[in-house]
Amino acid sequence: MMNLSQVRRIVVKVGTSTLTYPTGKLNIRGIERLVRCIADLHNRGYDMMLVSSGAIGVGASKLRLPERPTTLRMKQAAAAVGQCELMHVYDKIFAEYGISTAQILLTTDDTEDERRRLNVHNTFDALLETGALPIVNENDTVAVEEIEFGDNDRLAAVVARVSHADLLVILTDMDGLFDDNPRENPEARLIPVVHKITDDLRGIAGGAGTENGTGGMATKLGAAELCMERGIPMFVINGAKPETLYEITQGRLAGTLFLPPEAPDKD
Ligand SMILES: Nc1ncnc2c1ncn2[C@@H]1O[C@H](COP(=O)(O)OP(=O)(O)O)[C@@H](O)[C@H]1O
Numbered sequence: 001m002m003n004l005s006q007v008r009r010i011v012v013k014v015g016t017s018t019l020t021y022p023t024g025k026l027n028i029r030g031i032e033r034l035v036r037c038i039a040d041l042h043n044r045g046y047d048m049m050l051v052s053s054g055a056i057g058v059g060a061s062k063l064r065l066p067e068r069p070t071t072l073r074m075k076q077a078a079a080a081v082g083q084c085e086l087m088h089v090y091d092k093i094f095a096e097y098g099i100s101t102a103q104i105l106l107t108t109d110d111t112e113d114e115r116r117r118l119n120v121h122n123t124f125d126a127l128l129e130t131g132a133l134p135i136v137n138e139n140d141t142v143a144v145e146e147i148e149f150g151d152n153d154r155l156a157a158v159v160a161r162v163s164h165a166d167l168l169v170i171l172t173d174m175d176g177l178f179d180d181n182p183r184e185n186p187e188a189r190l191i192p193v194v195h196k197i198t199d200d201l202r203g204i205a206g207g208a209g210t211e212n213g214t215g216g217m218a219t220k221l222g223a224a225e226l227c228m229e230r231g232i233p234m235f236v237i238n239g240a241k242p243e244t245l246y247e248i249t250q251g252r253l254a255g256t257l258f259l260p261p262e263a264p265d266k267d
C-alpha cells in the first residue's frame, strides 16, 4: 500500500448528501462527528482544509422553499443564505475544540491565472501557518458554470493542487466507486483501487444519487483526474463514517483509492 507517512496536508471534501437529511435540513449529528475527526487530525499536526458543499440545500431549507431551487438566480440566493448558516455551524463546533475557521469562496477561474493562483496559495499557506482551518466553497454568486453543474468535487481537486496538498479525501453517501450505480444495481461491487481513469470507468460512473447531491460519481472521476495529473492520491469514502479518515492516515485502504501511477511535480 502507498506510503502515507509523508502526508502532511489533507483536503477533505464533504457533499450535500452527507451534510443534510432528505428533508434538506442539516444533519447535525453527522457534521459534529466529521468536525471532531478533522479537529483531531489537526491536533495531531496535519494541515487540514475542508471543502464543503451544502450552501444551496441548507439555504433552501432555511428560506422554507418547497424544494431545491432550479433557476440560477434562486440557487444563488439560497447559496448566499445557506453559506452563512453553514459557516455559523462549523465555526461553533470547531470553536468547541479551540480551532478558528476561515471562509474562502472561490471559482475554479480564480486559479487559472498565475497571479491569482499564487494569491490563493499564499492565503491558504498563511492560514495554515496560524493554525486556522480553511473552509472552502464555490463563490456561488459568480460561479455560474459550477453552480449549474454542482461541481464542488472539481473545486476540491483544484484546492488540493493549489494548496500543494498531499491527499484529497471526498466524503459522499456511498462507500466509494462501484462497478455500477448501487442505487440501480444491488449487485454492484466496490472498486478498491483505480490507477487510471478510462472510458470504461466513465461509463459506470453515473450522476447524483439524491435530490440533494449534484454531479454524482462522474464529477468525482473528474476530480480524480485532476489529482492524478499532479500525483495527489484521492480517496472516495462514506461520509456516514468520517472515522475512516483515521484509518486512511494510518495507511489502510478504505473506500476507493485513486492512486496515480507515479508522482509528477506539483503546481
Ligand atoms: N458507479 C457508481 N458508484 C457509486 N455511486 C454512484 C455510481 N454512479 C452513480 N453514483 C451515485 O453517486 C451518488 C453520490 O454523488 P452525489 O449525489 O453527487 O453526492 P455528493 O453530495 O456527495 O457529491 C451516489 O448516491 C450514487 O447514487
Ligand SMILES: N[C@@H](CCC(=O)OP(=O)(O)O)C(=O)O
Pocket (backbone or CB within 6 Å): 014, 015, 016, 017, 052, 053, 054, 055, 056, 057, 079, 137, 138, 140, 149, 150, 151, 152, 153, 212, 213, 214, 215, 216
Ligand atoms: N456551492 C454549492 C455546491 C453544490 C455541489 O457541488 O454539491 P455536491 O455535489 O453535494 O458537492 C453548494 O454549496 O450548495
